[in-house]
Amino acid sequence: MTTKRLSIQRYLPEQSKTPFWQEFEVPFDDSTSILEALNHIKEDMDGSLSYRWSCRMAICGSCGVMVNGEPKLGCKSFLREYPGTISIEPLAHFPVQKDLIIDMEIFLEHLAAVQPYLINDSQDSNQTHKQTPAQLAKYLTFSDCINCGLCYSACPQFGLNPEFLGPAALTLAHRYNLDSRDQGKAQRMVQLNREEGVWTCTFVGYCSEVCPKSVDPAAAVNQGKVESAKDLLINLFKR
Amino acid sequence: MAKHVGYFPELKRNWWLKNRYFTLYMVREATVLPLVFFIACLLAGLYSLLQGQQSFQGWLQFMQNPITIVINLLALVASLFHAATFFTLFPRVMPLRVGGKAIPAKWIILGQWFGVLLVMVLFAWVFGRGV
Ligand code: SF4
Ligand code: FES
Numbered sequence: 326m327t328t329k330r331l332s333i334q335r336y337l338p339e340q341s342k343t344p345f346w347q348e349f350e351v352p353f354d355d356s357t358s359i360l361e362a363l364n365h366i367k368e369d370m371d372g373s374l375s376y377r378w379s380c381r382m383a384i385c386g387s388c389g390v391m392v393n394g395e396p397k398l399g400c401k402s403f404l405r406e407y408p409g410t411i412s413i414e415p416l417a418h419f420p421v422q423k424d425l426i427i428d429m430e431i432f433l434e435h436l437a438a439v440q441p442y443l444i445n446d447s448q449d450s451n452q453t454h455k456q457t458p459a460q461l462a463k464y465l466t467f468s469d470c471i472n473c474g475l476c477y478s479a480c481p482q483f484g485l486n487p488e489f490l491g492p493a494a495l496t497l498a499h500r501y502n503l504d505s506r507d508q509g510k511a512q513r514m515v516q517l518n519r520e521e522g523v524w525t526c527t528f529v530g531y532c533s534e535v536c537p538k539s540v541d542p543a544a545a546v547n548q549g550k551v552e553s554a555k556d557l558l559i560n561l562f563k564r
Numbered sequence: 565m566a567k568h569v570g571y572f573p574e575l576k577r578n579w580w581l582k583n584r585y586f587t588l589y590m591v592r593e594a595t596v597l598p599l600v601f602f603i604a605c606l607l608a609g610l611y612s613l614l615q616g617q618q619s620f621q622g623w624l625q626f627m628q629n630p631i632t633i634v635i636n637l638l639a640l641v642a643s644l645f646h647a648a649t650f651f652t653l654f655p656r657v658m659p660l661r662v663g664g665k666a667i668p669a670k671w672i673i674l675g676q677w678f679g680v681l682l683v684m685v686l687f688a689w690v691f692g693r694g695v
Contacts, residue, residue, distance in 0.1 A: 338570045394583065420572040428570075459664050481586060484575040528653060529589045544656035551657065 326335050326352045331362055333374070334414040336421050344421070349369075353404040360399035360414065363425075376425035383537055386473030390425050391415050396475035396535045418477055418484040431473050435490045437450050439498035439516050444509025454506040467545050468501035469538040476532035476542050482525050489525040490516065492532040492542035499545040504551065514556045523549040592649050595642035602639040605632070651676040 328350045336344040349370055351362045360378050367374045378388040381400045388399035389415040393407060404411065419427035445454075476492035477483050483491045490498075498517055502510045517523050526546045533543040580586040605627065612623040626632060654676065655669035 338571055344573070346572065417573070418575070421570045423570065481575070481579055484579065527593075529586065530653070531583075531585045531589075534585060541656065544659075547653070547657040548659075 327354070328352050329362075329407075330410040331366070332410050332412045333363075333366075333425070334412075335424050336415075337373070338423060348410075351404075355405050356405070356524045357398070357404045358400050359390065359392060359402045359404065359411070362404060363399060363413075374425075375423045384471060386471035389407070389473045389475050389478070389533055390414065390415045391478065396478035398473060398475070401537050416474060416478040418480070418487070419474070427473060427474075431487050432472075432477055432493070433489070435494040436472065436497060438490065439494050439501075439513055440509055441494075441497040441501060441503065443504065443507050444512065445506060446508065460505040463505075464500045464503035467496050467503070467540060470496060470500075470540050470542075471538055473537060475535045475537060476540075479531040479535040481529060481531075482527060486521070486525065488521055490519075492526075492546060493540075495523055495526070495549050496540060496542040496545035499536055499549045499552070502549075514553065517549050517553050518556060523547075523553050527549070592646060595646040598639035598642045600637055601635050605636065647676075647680065 331351055333349065334344050335347050340536055342370045348368050351357075351365050351370075353362065354543055358381075360381060363374065363376050363378075367376075376388070376390070376399070378399065379385040380387075383398055383401045386398075389396060390399050391397070391412075392399075393401055393412050394414075396416060413425065415421045415425045415427050419429065419432070422428050437494045472493060474493070480489075480492055483489050495517065498513045501507050502513055523546055526543075528543060528547055530543045532546075536542060580590045609623050609627070612619040642657040651673050652669075655667075660667045660672060686689075
């Protein structure tokens with residue numbers, strides 16, 4: 326059976342303050358994913374290796390790691406795609422808790438900050454809200470996000486300033502702003518208009534490149550800039 | 565959960581050299597540098613025009629200097645490159661719809677290049693007539 330070398334960045338806070346690299350030689354075939362290789366290591370070689378995963382099918386968004394320096398879902402990347410030794414690190418731009426496990430707290434805070442749910446206080450808000458296919462099409466791709474955080478590891482602006490709301494949160498804000506059933510745009514614009522809102526983005530565009538669900542967060546954030554500019558202008562004349 | 569943060573790898577100054585995508589982004593941003601030179605040239609030209617004939621002749625000579633020409637050619641290439649990146653990004657930022665149907669991005673990009681061509685032809689015509 327053919328094998329491949331995986332070089333994994335380990336971090337065991339109870340043993341050492343600094344991370345170190347450890348190599349493993351794992352058997353693989355055409356269908357072996359990075360996640361399966363990690364599982365193999367944990368089961369047969371070193372039970373102390375820690376990482377997150379759940380669904381194995383690119384739905385839960387928990388298995389994100391850096392593969393050869395690129396943010397990837399472990400279950401959606403395969404060993405056959407990489408010639409030579411494969412390096413695996415925890416997702417970039419986040420604090421590391423142990424091995425490949427990052428602290429996602431700040432990401433979750435940013436998601437919550439944009440109020441990512443339908444806001445509708447109208448009289449008939451307990452009725453079924455009808456939506457035409459055309460109205461649905463306006464935000465559909467932006468609603469495919471699985472909160473994996475890969476786009477945050479792809480964003481140098483987030484790396485430089487973790488207070489930046491970031492691609493996924495701004496995309497979610499835009500997704501609800503575009504929803505015909507929603508009335509919460511005015512509340513969300515306050516977040517978008519901030520310096521750490523849409524205006525920190527410089528359209529590097531790598532977030533859309535790495536997104537495993539083709540959400541195109543870069544497009545959403547920059548559409549958000551157009552909305553924010555309109556909003557600021559309107560407010561200027563209202564006063 | 566207790567906020568125990570292991571370690572936080574900081575972004576190094578050379579972060580943009582580590583990834584081809586980031587390097588290309590920096591090149592896009594750097595296209596502004598030769599453009600600044602080009603605009604400085606234009607402003608200097610206007611200024612020397614106001615200063616009189618002698619000063620304007622000096623400016624003309626400066627513009628014919630091979631180094632000036634090379635930098636300005638670089639500015640042209642840089643702005644075309646920047647335009648190309650901008651044009652491809654535009655349909656994603658401003659998706660246009662006609663009668664509820666999205667216009668394909670390809671058309672919007674082509675439309676923008678057509679606009680550039682139109683402006684060039686117009687300029688060639690306006691300035692070409694005087695000669
Ligand atoms: S936008 Fe894409 S990359 Fe970002 S969190 Fe959502 S699914 Fe992941
Ligand atoms: S394990 Fe759920 S997305 Fe990979």
